[in-house]
Amino acid sequence: MGIFDGMMGNASEIEPSQAEKEIPELLTASEKVEHAYKLIRDLIIFTNKRLLLIDKQGMTGKKVEYHSIPYRSISHFAIETAGTFDLEAELKIWISSSQTPIQKTFNKQLNIYKVQRVLSEYVNG
Numbered sequence: 001m002g003i004f005d006g007m008m009g010n011a012s013e014i015e016p017s018q019a020e021k022e023i024p025e026l027l028t029a030s031e032k033v034e035h036a037y038k039l040i041r042d043l044i045i046f047t048n049k050r051l052l053l054i055d056k057q058g059m060t061g062k063k064v065e066y067h068s069i070p071y072r073s074i075s076h077f078a079i080e081t082a083g084t085f086d087l088e089a090e091l092k093i094w095i096s097s098s099q100t101p102i103q104k105t106f107n108k109q110l111n112i113y114k115v116q117r118v119l120s121e122y123v124n125g
Contacts, residue, residue, distance in 0.1 A: 012107055014038045019045050026052065026066060035118050037106065044104055046118050051093075053102070069095060069102075071122040077101075079116045082108040091115055 019036030020027065022043065027033070035046040041056040051074070053067040073096050080090040089112035092101040106112055 012038060013110055014043075019043060023052070023054065023066075026068075035115070037104075037110070037115075039104070046122070051119075051122075069093075071119075073097070074119070074123050077116070077119055077123070079112050081112055091119075093119070 014036050016033040016036055019033045031047050031049050033045055033047050037044040041061050043054040045052040050071060051069040055065040057063040057065065075094045075096045077091065077093045082089045087108050089106045089108065089110065091104045094101045
């Protein structure tokens with residue numbers, strides 16, 4: 001991930017093993033990270049059981065919010081692809097208990113269709 005992408009708030013894909021090293025205490029015995037994306041210090045992690053949104057807060061990042069979303073609670077989602085002049089793609093996820101979607105931004109190099117496919121497999125599976 002380039003520094004420009006980080007400053008623009010765009011996420012880039014990271015290796016699942018790298019994400020697992022950052023959150024070993026959050027995973028259950030049968031849970032595996034399958035896809036992960038990093039946004040400056042924050043993480044978006046798809047496991048075989050749930051979606052984890054990790055928000056590191058403050059100057060040092062010592063305060064961390066862990067948002068766990070079971071796939072069954074996702075009512076629907078949408079993607080918006082990057083265009084010629086729009087350099088970012090977006091993922092919007094609606095949780096059954098909320099009218100406002102969770103929105104995440106990805107850089108143009110990331111295959112947003114892959115992110116959509118992963119989420120679709122779990123939500124529809």
